[in-house]
Amino acid sequence: MPEQPPYLRIADELRRRITERVWEPGDRLPSRAQIGQEYGVGENVVRRAQELLISQGVLEGRAGSGTYVAEPRQRVRMCGSFGRRRVSVPPGRRSAPT
Template sequence: MERQPRYVWLADQLRRPILRGELVPGTRLPSRTRLARNYRVSEQVSRAALRLLAMEGVVEARQGSGYFVREDPARVRVLRTDTSSVPGMGGLRREVEGTEQQPGQPPVSTRLRLRRGDPVYLTSALGMALDTPVALHLSWEPALVTTGTPHTPFDAEPGDGLLDRLEAAGHPVDGVVEEVCLRALREAEAALLCASAGTPALVVERTHYCGGRPVETSDLVSTTDQCRLVYRLSLPRPRNPAEPG
């Protein structure tokens, strides 16, 4: 069996008392030097362990002060399966940043089944909770889908729904696929969300289909501190044996 790296082992030793509640939010962790001495590891190992915990959101680094156990933040609940989630914002107030046409590049062109360089419309929007941006929504459409119609993203009025616009253009959506992943927040995203690059981020990749053809794909990006995804699933009603088959 492959041996566990020392920094991962040390992170486990520090994580356990935090998750058990033995170290309350706001508690300052020992310095890298003290950790190295207490656990008989190098300072390089203790530094890597602290950085791993910070990436996980368990602790936070304060400039010039060290590492502290993080507060459990209040998260916005983003609904993904009701009518309010159609624009991809799950009930958040949508504030459009702008729309531009650009050559499609992987992985977006792959998700839309386009050739590299085929034109797409990119619409950027922020999801606002009160006056705070908590989510970034990026939507890409193949330009071919609505070009030549009065239903391109450039023609959209505030409050226009994506599905209504695509249907008016002759592409009614009949299928949706979502994938959720966790990755580090990128610098451009962090600037818009008033967060730190490298913070753990939730990403929801949603693709709309018409007759099996992708007609739009989007990313909903938020830090794990800011949002929690809520999925409501309908279960089939059990058939009454007395009912005719």
């Protein structure tokens, strides 16, 4: 089995620390240089790992301030509305009448 790319390994480690409450929501993470030195990888690897976790809602980046553990988001179930009115658009018209 091929070895996992370094940025995924770092993302897993950061996620593990958050899950184990080493870092709490709102905590600022160490710098990319510090994390890279700890795991023996470059800052670009740490940046990719953090970007992945930001896209997943685990971390949040604040411009000029650093990277923080995101507050857990509640899942919201999206569903259609039964009260919604359907409007037919006659052929040749681009939008429904207002």
